[in-house]
Amino acid sequence: MSVEAEHAERVEQTLAQGLPALSFPAALETHFLAQAEGSRRRAITEAGLAAVMLFAGMVVADALLTPDTVKFALAVRLLVFGPVVLVGLAVLNALRIPWLTEWLIVLAGMFAVTLTALILLQAEGRWAVARLVEINIIVVYTCTLARFWPALALGAFTMAVQLGLATTLPDFTGVLAINTTLLLGAVTVFTLYGNYTLERDERMAYLLAQREQALQDALHTSHQQLARMARTDALTEVANRRHAEDFLAQTWAHAQQRQVPMALVMIDIDHFKRYNDHHGHLSGDRCLQAVARALSACSRRAGDLVARLGGEEFVLIMNDVDHASALSVAQRIQASVQALGVPHGGSPSVPVVTVSVGVASMRPRPGDEALLLMKRADDALYAAKAQGRNRVCDMGSDGVIRCTPAGGEGRA
Ligand SMILES: Nc1nc2c(ncn2[C@@H]2O[C@H](COP(=O)(O)OP(=O)(O)OP(=O)(O)O)[C@@H](O)[C@H]2O)c(=O)[nH]1
Known part of the structure; x- marks a missing residue:
């Protein structure tokens, strides 16, 4: 199975299973994180x-x-949080590891919560307790960026810090303690809920986009296949008449337009009816395939085209070529x-399969028609058969x- 098909199958399986745990199978998770990384x-x-x-700026509240x-x-x-976060940003921009980036966000949030707690522990007045609401701001701000699972870790960490402060700060008692803790709990739960639904929607949108892309790729591939089939002769795999x-x-x-010469080389297998009669139709098909391969091998220029016109008749269309070169290719064919050396048991002359070849070249003038060149090549082929x-x-x-x-040996 191709890499694209495996990816499409994983997308379908994940869509079928739903996203309760907000995670994909490993390969899909890596792709999901990588495509959004930049x-x-x-x-x-x-x-x-x-x-x-x-x-x-929160130093204003401190003051x-x-x-x-x-x-x-x-x-x-200024001297701890700022530099540490700036170093963290430099690290995540240098390493560009998606999962590390996700966790660095909440590590910064946890760091801010810890430093805020340390500042509050230094305070002697009653307002330190009131300032606990600042922790809520840090949680909300960090969770707007973080993915759900790291955000949950931040929520748990912050609640632990809050409870730690509850037992440490002198005025953190009674109704005030309950109130601020409940406030933090409510803020954390609502924020995490929003965070969960946003991430779920983002992951679902990613899966649907991947499905859409896979469908478009499949459509494009089948268009290409159809277009190729419409241009190709099924038996010999060279171009068809159309x-x-x-x-x-x-x-x-x-x-x-360019006033350059072009050439047509018409090729017809000799006594092919007798070949079929002698060796059978299936061998006849194999013979046609072998001849088509030989013709393709003789036309080495990218601009040339080998085609099967029907039956045992082929043509080589040569672009921008002089008569002598076209003739030499025809002789090579x-x-x-x-x-x-394909044995031809029914041939009255040579015991192997041979071809008669007609060549014509022209530098088309305005008003000339391609039929004229075809007629000349046909006449030359007819002469080859007749001779x-x-x-x-x-x-x-x-x-x-x-x-x-x-x-x-000699030209007549
Ligand atoms: N096996 C096979 N035979 C085919 C195919 N298409 C056409 N033929 C046969 O090719 C033969 C062509 O015979 P003719 O047109 O009489 O030509 P010829 O026997 O090659 O005689 P000359 O061209 O004069 O040498 C016929 O018997 C067709 O049935 C094909 O796809 N497969």
Whole structure:
């Protein structure tokens, strides 16, 4: 199974199973994280820089509510949190490891919660307790960025810190303690719920996009296959008649426009009816395939086209070629087919399969039609048959047909 097909199958299986645990099979998870890596890294870098400024800006609250902590808070905010987050951002931009990036986000959140708790522990006034709401801001801010499972870890960590503070801060008692803890609990639960649904929707959108892509790829591939089949002869796998006609029209127009010569080489297997009668139709098919392969091997230029016109008749259309070169290719074709040595038990002349070849070339003038070139090549082929087969006859621009018998010994 191809890599694309395996991927498409995993997508379908995951869609069928649903996403209760917000995770994909390993290979799909890697692809999911990797395809969003660039945009996510940029968003996280921007949010990280904003977080450094926000956390530093909270020194205003330090100054207003717990002035005794300002010096310590300023040092923590500017000399500890800022540099550490900046180093973290540099690391995630350098390593570009998606899962690490996801966890670095919440590590930064946990770090901010811990530093805030340390600042509050320095405060002596009653306002330290009131400032616990700042932890909620950190949770919400971090969870808007983080994926669900790391965000859940942050929620649990923050609740543990809150409970730790509950037992440490002097005024953190009674209704106030219950109220702030419940507030943090509610904020965490709602934030995580939003976080869960957002990630679930993001993952579902990814799966549906992957399915859509797989369908489009399959459609594109089958279009290409159909287009190829429509142009190809099923038995010999060279171009078919329709493709040959289109190609000839294009090559003709090109030659007419640029005033360059082009050539047609018509090839017909000799005594093929007798071959079929003697060796059977199936062997006849194999013979056609062998001849088609030999023709393809003789036409080495990318711009040439070998096609089966029907029955045992083939054509080679040659683009931008002079008469002498076309003739030499035609002679190579005749010699190559004979050299295949395919036994022809029904042949009255040579005991192997041979071909007769007609060549014509022209530099099309305005107003000329491609049919003229076909007629000339056909006439040359007819002459090759008439003169005993297994030979190449060509008609030059002067309209005179000259023939080269097998082996190329002399032209008549
Ligand atoms: N095996 C096979 N035979 C085919 C196919 N298409 C056409 N033929 C046969 O090719 C033979 C062509 O015979 P003719 O047109 O009389 O030509 P020929 O026997 O080669 O005689 P010359 O061309 O004069 O040498 C016929 O018997 C067709 O049945 C094919 O796809 N497979």
